[in-house]
Amino acid sequence: MSNNIFLKNSNEFKKPSPSPLTEFADSGVASRFTPLSSANNRKLNTNHDDDDDYQSISTEYHSVSSISKPELRYKTCVPYMQYSNCLITYLDHPSAIFIQIGQDGERFQQMHQDLNRYYMDNINSYSNISTNIFNIGDFCVAYSTRYFEFFRARILNIDHANQQFLIIYVDFGNSEWVHIKSIRPLHTEFAELEIQCIPVTLSHILPKKDSKTGSIEWNTATGKECTRRLRRLLIKPESEPFLFVSVIFLSNEMWWPLPFVDIKVDGQDLAEILHNDGFARLTRNNKELRMIYPNFGNHPNEHLIFNIQSSKQIQNRCR
Numbered sequence: 001m002s003n004n005i006f007l008k009n010s011n012e013f014k015k016p017s018p019s020p021l022t023e024f025a026d027s028g029v030a031s032r033f034t035p036l037s038s039a040n041n042r043k044l045n046t047n048h049d050d051d052d053d054y055q056s057i058s059t060e061y062h063s064v065s066s067i068s069k070p071e072l073r074y075k076t077c078v079p080y081m082q083y084s085n086c087l088i089t090y091l092d093h094p095s096a097i098f099i100q101i102g103q104d105g106e107r108f109q110q111m112h113q114d115l116n117r118y119y120m121d122n123i124n125s126y127s128n129i130s131t132n133i134f135n136i137g138d139f140c141v142a143y144s145t146r147y148f149e150f151f152r153a154r155i156l157n158i159d160h161a162n163q164q165f166l167i168i169y170v171d172f173g174n175s176e177w178v179h180i181k182s183i184r185p186l187h188t189e190f191a192e193l194e195i196q197c198i199p200v201t202l203s204h205i206l207p208k209k210d211s212k213t214g215s216i217e218w219n220t221a222t223g224k225e226c227t228r229r230l231r232r233l234l235i236k237p238e239s240e241p242f243l244f245v246s247v248i249f250l251s252n253e254m255w256w257p258l259p260f261v262d263i264k265v266d267g268q269d270l271a272e273i274l275h276n277d278g279f280a281r282l283t284r285n286n287k288e289l290r291m292i293y294p295n296f297g298n299h300p301n302e303h304l305i306f307n308i309q310s311s312k313q314i315q316n317r318c319r
Helices: 003-012 102-121 222-233 270-276 288-292 300-306 312-315
Strands: 082-095 097-099 139-144 149-159 163-171 174-181 183-185 197-202 244-251 260-265
Touching: 082 102, 082 222, 097 260, 102 139, 102 149, 139 163, 139 174, 149 300, 222 270, 260 270
Parallel strands: 197 260
Antiparallel strands: 082 097, 082 244, 097 197, 139 149, 139 183, 149 163, 163 174, 244 260
16 A cells, blocks of 8 residues: 555544543643553453454564664754645644655655565564563554554553553654554664654644633634544545645744644635634734643653653754
8 A cells, every 4th residue: 555545544543532641631632542541441452363464464473682772853844944745644633733744755755665665574573572672752663454554653652461552653643552563673774764744833823712611722622623624624535636735834932842834725824714714713922822731742642742852952953
């Protein structure tokens, strides 16, 4: 299955029930599992011994005491530069959008093909190892039984009892639980290309006040309606052509963990579209978001999902 097909379908994974810890993750991302999520509560199918998909990629046992764990670099963009032909690959809500810019498109396609060729040719290598080999935050390669391909990933959580890993596909932004038989160490040659997906916040837009609860956040019924509208607008079904957008990266703010961006769809400002359609409200001051989400970026899982850096790293980045 082609890379582009995965890019479209990657936004359609089943949404879990909100975790008990979601309220402490100030990004308002209720569609992601947090560290206290229970795999048992989600009724995961953990009996993979009878699963043909997993049997096809795991027939040998390997005892491994240590493996190489290369780090993947995250892509950065030049402030106030316009990038055309960008793709929205996933979004949690208007303040947490994942985009791919087209600079390294051909290199990424080639890397992805080489990666799959290598791991398919070595299908049984590291196919049955202990969950203790990996740690939360490690980069890895994960096999998707939905798309029948390997993808670069990062571990967000580990359920040792059920041998499950919560991963984020770093080049696309979506996440899911997979069995350990689907996890492989990331080889250095596939860590050379930067992560292609950049998490950003749409500038000059805020959630509207929810008529029932009075809350102002993306996780209300009103906020979720806005997110659904945004997904329908930006992420097209597989049968339709890709929707390319224009993105301008604004300055990196010390008080907000993600870069603000202006996005234009067919020449129209995305924030204005949401405002005019009644799904959100415009603001001249992006700092209002900090009042809505004062702790956004403090949760450990947010660090991994959005690549949120420490204060020292942000200072160095802004120099």
